[in-house]
Amino acid sequence: MKLNNKITPYLLVSPYIFHFLLFVAFPVIFSIVLTFHKWNIISPMEYTGLSNYVRLFKDEVFLQSLINTLIFLVIHIPLQIIVALFLAEILNQKLKFRGFFRAAFFLPVIVSGVVVTILWQQLYGYDTGFFNRLLVTIGLGKVGWLTDPNIAMPSIALMATWKNVGLYIVLFLVGLQTVPDQYYEAADIEGASKWQKFFKITLPMINPTIFMVVILSTIGGFSLFIEPYVMTGGGPLNSTISAVLYIYKQGFFYYHMGYSATLGLFFALIILLVVVIQKRFVERDV
Amino acid sequence: MRLKFLCLTLIVLAAVILIRCGGNNSDKNTLSYWSSNNSYEIKYADYITKKWNSDSPVKVSFQPVPEGQSSEEVILAAVVGETTPDIYSNMWQGDVEAYAEAGILVPLDTLDGFIEFIYDRCDSSVVEEITSSDGHIYQIPWKINPIMLIYNKYIIKNLQLNSVPETYTEYTNASEKFKKDLDGDGYIDRWFGYAEVQVTWWQRFFDFYPLYLAASGGGKLIENNKAVFNNEYAIEVFSFLKNLYTHKYFAMERLSARQDVFLSGIIATRFTGPWEIAHSEKYKPDGFEYDFIHMPVPDDHEGPIYTYGDPKNIVIFSTCKYPQTAWKFLRKMISEENDLKFLEISNQLPRRKELDVNPLYADYFKANPKMKKFAAQAKYVKGTDASPVLKEVFDLISQQYEACVVYGTKSPEQAIKDAADAVDLLFLK
């Protein structure tokens, strides 16, 4: 019994340790080893020194994929926050059918990304897509949502915002409810306007939520894959190829396992760096 | 106490892992054969294996290649997991070189009577095409689906053309006549043709590559580990196609995400293969008529007009214990008579010489006049050059294709040169 008590905790956490060793520790080490090799799986591994790294730094498509990811984030995050905050602010007042509206905004969140991309591919269609039919009806010109290299990535960011904004509305709602009512009452007594109240009270109070949303959507944005995979295949002119899609292509299209691992490792380091920097900001501000 | 249960679970889990590690062994007296998974070929494989098994001590058991993203990926996964069949009959020619280099295919020329057989079946140019750079032959050319131009007969007639466009100029002129803004919203919504605008490497099998083969008289892309396509033909093809996009004769939108644009008359032509016949017969509106013609060629073109044949070949994996028996089976499977059976069942062309004049096949082509066009074209088809990095080659060309042809950001000369330079980099060690 005594002995049992000592080893019990270890037995209980042993699945985690197994899992960690097999699916985290070993892969990370193996990944690092792979970066120094050329390997197409069927032939034996071939040691190539630093050539994968040399190739990476010369790889314009990879650079492009990083820029694309950046473009996605720069559009997606502010848009997401503004829309979510705006709608959360509205839903936070006394409202009839509040549950219905909340549920409606939340609907795209629960539906698989595949459904959303198949659907939006149709809405974005150049010739008969819903958006362009709408634009033509109100007398505006057509937009090459997914065919214009300058617009395709923003289009995907717009779609991603539509899909995820419901989640962030709910997060902001939780945040808004933590703001004590007295603050607003005091402001009312001083005759503050709606906007003043928003900028002077609401915004500072929900700062932590905003940062959380930033971090969450940054991580989400870094793993962008299925949207470009289904909608554009990374085109036009590589304007929507995301880093994950490129890693996937190198690994599972061309079976450049070594190079794909190198890209994955390098990209993971970038993500870690960005997240650490963001966390720093959060900790300083909160 | 309950911990025992937990331990047990973990042990079972570990055991499962270990057991699954073992490879799988096939039956001693059976050859395993994977066919393509399209329903017609399954039917044929079923027919031929039954026939063989009825009077042979060594049986052949077939199964369609497990359906996946693409059969290439499935084969690769099987190679990695050491679960390859003995025989596989849907091998894309462009993949063979990489597998041959990895040493997982049987060199067929070492088998009894193979050389005589192959020269009997194919022209020497085909034999040359399928010979690997190490001098061995690892594949048997089995079937092809040549790429040709399908056209809507009604539209061609209504445009009051004297004939179906055959050259770049004729094609471009017809395009100008046909393009139209039907609903008057200021945007073209009727195009003469369509080619898939996606960069995926194999999309170029249906536009650039057959056009290049047509223009160059069956020229190569790669020779002796060097790009050899930086020539007038490739540039002409790029210019021709680029022109079609700049003047909006071809749609830049991905029309494939819409309902079938050829059958609904939104486009008049398209580069495609014989599979289009079955599809069109199934979905075409009443009274819809169509036919096929060779790929467009430069105005000053002379000589036969080649195209891409999309060849699928048969290989024997080196895991096979009885390569001689497997070869005997294959010899029977692709005999003259059985090729006819295959043609009848699948409507895919066997890759053998004098297909269209062989009296054995005459009845079939009489009953299927559209297939006869493909059979005639079959004399002038090319597969792919032997190179282990062919996918990358097509991918690099495709990148330049998109930039130059579709988006017009580069001149054809520059794009072809950049593609050739990038390909040459692939071969640098």
Next chain:
Amino acid sequence: MKILKRILFYLFLTMGALIFIYPFYWMVAASLAPENEIANLTLFPSTFTLSSYTQMFEKIPIGRSLVNSIIVASSVTIGVLVFGSMIGYALSRLKFKGRNTIFYVIIFTMTLPFQITLIPQYIIMVKFGWVDTYLALIVPYFINALGIIMFRQYFKSIPQSLIDAARLDGCGDLKIIFKILWPNSVPALVTIGIITFMASWNEVLWPLIVIRDESLMTMPQLITLFAVGGRAESQLGVKLASAVVLALPIVIAYIFFQKYFIQSMASSGIKE
């Protein structure tokens, strides 16, 4: 004046809600419309037809993939609940050497991007012979760092007296977890269960990599390949029908358990 303002406000809000609902409505309507009407469809097709659905059922084994998805997502969820609560319990209620180390390792792995382990994990699956088996889809997902941390958090809030009483009755640790803690942790179980199930249900990248055999594909994977590949034969309605079928199970569940869905998804963000 005030009433008018109110009406306008609600009108505006309804417009907003429509932006989120209409696309789904369009998708369903288009999947029921004849093929040649889809391009110009706005509200109702002239006639309703199920032909897109019957064609889809002929082309892809959608029923089979639904079963696969249910098997995979349920197994993963059960695994995460069982293992998560065991580990969460050990980390929150038991004292042992290395406890803090393990906790920090878990936190660290949460920040580790999956991109880095993608290729090696695939290789492991190949070496184990798990490619084209359920195991590849299930076993790697049994351990979920977020689940462990949420259980740990929740179990901390349960009074020690409850556990002490159980111990006096002679309960072992596993009995404590599943007989005492579980009934007292329903909100945590629901939350973690929903998040895990949804994440597993919607996963596409990993199945794309480890499953090639069509009869083992999960629904999102099968439909992704159907949408990307050529097998829809350019028939648009069929693609949309497949998207509808993919969305349906989750949407139905959502309609019934809306509150739980929203709470769960929201708390998954907060705990991060």
